[in-house]
Amino acid sequence: DKWEFPRNRLSFGKTLGAGAFGKVVEATAYGLSKPDGAIRVAVKMLKPSAHFTEKEALMSELKVLSYLGNHINIVNLLGACTIGGPTLVITEY
Structure with a gap:
């Protein structure tokens, strides 16, 4: 899958928001846009x-x-972690 990103290349920071069943966390993604x-x-x-x-x-x-891909009016998907743990959806900050 072109969206799959290795979860070990994410470094988590502060929680940006939380609801009853989920939360959004600031993170640094290493090698997502360019290899280094x-x-x-x-x-x-x-x-x-x-x-x-x-x-x-x-x-x-x-x-x-x-399915939507990049669009100026939405927060765009950059990747996801669906293997080896809970699902993580990575979007623009």
Whole structure:
């Protein structure tokens, strides 16, 4: 998948916002835009208490963002971590 990004190349910072089942965290992504570069991103993730329906909703959001591609009026998808742990959706900061 062209959107898959290795979770070990994310360094998490402060929480930007949180809801009942998820949160958005500021992070640095290493090698996302250029092989030796680092950029600031926002990472959406579910809390451990999230139910199956919230997990399905996050996956649905990921599918929609990947289908839409880049657009000036939305926060654009930069990548995702779906392998080896909880789903992480990486977007522009």
